[in-house]
Amino acid sequence: MLFNRHKNELPTPEQALAGRTEQWFTLAEEHLVLDAPLVTPESEIPDGYQVAVFGLGCFWGAEEAFWKVPGVWSTSVGYAGGSTPHPSYEQVCSGQTGHTEAVRVVFDPAKVSYDELVRVFFTIHDPTQGMRQGNDRGTQYRSAIYTTTPEQAEVAERLRAAYDPVLQQRGYGPITTEIKPAPTYYYAEDYHQQYLVKNPNGYRCHSATGIPFPQDV
Numbered sequence: 001m002l003f004n005r006h007k008n009e010l011p012t013p014e015q016a017l018a019g020r021t022e023q024w025f026t027l028a029e030e031h032l033v034l035d036a037p038l039v040t041p042e043s044e045i046p047d048g049y050q051v052a053v054f055g056l057g058c059f060w061g062a063e064e065a066f067w068k069v070p071g072v073w074s075t076s077v078g079y080a081g082g083s084t085p086h087p088s089y090e091q092v093c094s095g096q097t098g099h100t101e102a103v104r105v106v107f108d109p110a111k112v113s114y115d116e117l118v119r120v121f122f123t124i125h126d127p128t129q130g131m132r133q134g135n136d137r138g139t140q141y142r143s144a145i146y147t148t149t150p151e152q153a154e155v156a157e158r159l160r161a162a163y164d165p166v167l168q169q170r171g172y173g174p175i176t177t178e179i180k181p182a183p184t185y186y187y188a189e190d191y192h193q194q195y196l197v198k199n200p201n202g203y204r205c206h207s208a209t210g211i212p213f214p215q216d217v
Contacts, residue, residue: 007095007138008131016083017096023086025189032194033067036074039187040106049073049108052117052152053080053182055100055144056125057133060195061204062103065124067194071112076104077195078187080146081178086186092140100142104185114152118159119213121145126207127160127177128167134207143175146182153179162217170211 031038045051056062059077067075079087082098092099105117125133125143133141145160147153156179164175187193196202 009095010098010139011083011096013083013098015096016098017087017091017094019084019091019097020086023187027187027190028193031067031074031076032197034072034074036106038074038076038193040074040076045106046073046108048110049106050114050152051148051182052105052107052114053102053146053148053185054105054117054121055080055102055142055146056121056127056206057101057141057143058136058203058205059101059103059188059192060202061206062101062125063194064196064204065120065206066103066105066117069107069112069117069120071110072105072107074106076187077192078102078104078185079140080183080185081144081180082183085184089189089192093138095138095140099140099186100144101140101188102144102146102185115155115159118145118156122159122163122177123211123213124206124208126172126209127163127175128172129207130176134205136205143177145177145179146185147179148182153181159213159217162214166211166214167209170209172209
């Protein structure tokens, strides 16, 4: 039965839960840390700004890491890479939607480049762990970069290729990060947004390797 399927196996679109036709909850209007809106449709992003989407384990700590990067205008957490439309957190945790927990980053490339954000991504988690991050196991914790432009795809592929041998030389396995064009991003429920501001002693789970990124790439 599907409900007994191991959570480390991605469901096919036919196996995934049916989901919903629309978002069923409301979100705060303002980001709790940054002076920006929380919900940022493409039509409301400032001219010249870009969007990056990353999956790197539990999205609470991941979002915190990115909102601290100078040049990042807004962040949010949500679900990406799966088949179930408008999933709930409980559905994603079941392993039956195919989504990974994701952070959506809106940034000013005049202040921080996409290259720099990808380097942050690779060095604040362990990108070699497959369907888990630290003690968190399941498809929702897999490492992923979802690109919004061909240029982002080129940067992501180049930096993954550069960092992979560095990690393997230090005893890690190959990088398992998936790199794909950005799929539909579904905002997570409001209590997840800027979770570590609301819960300062909340769970931080990332297993960073501590290995610096090569500077000559």
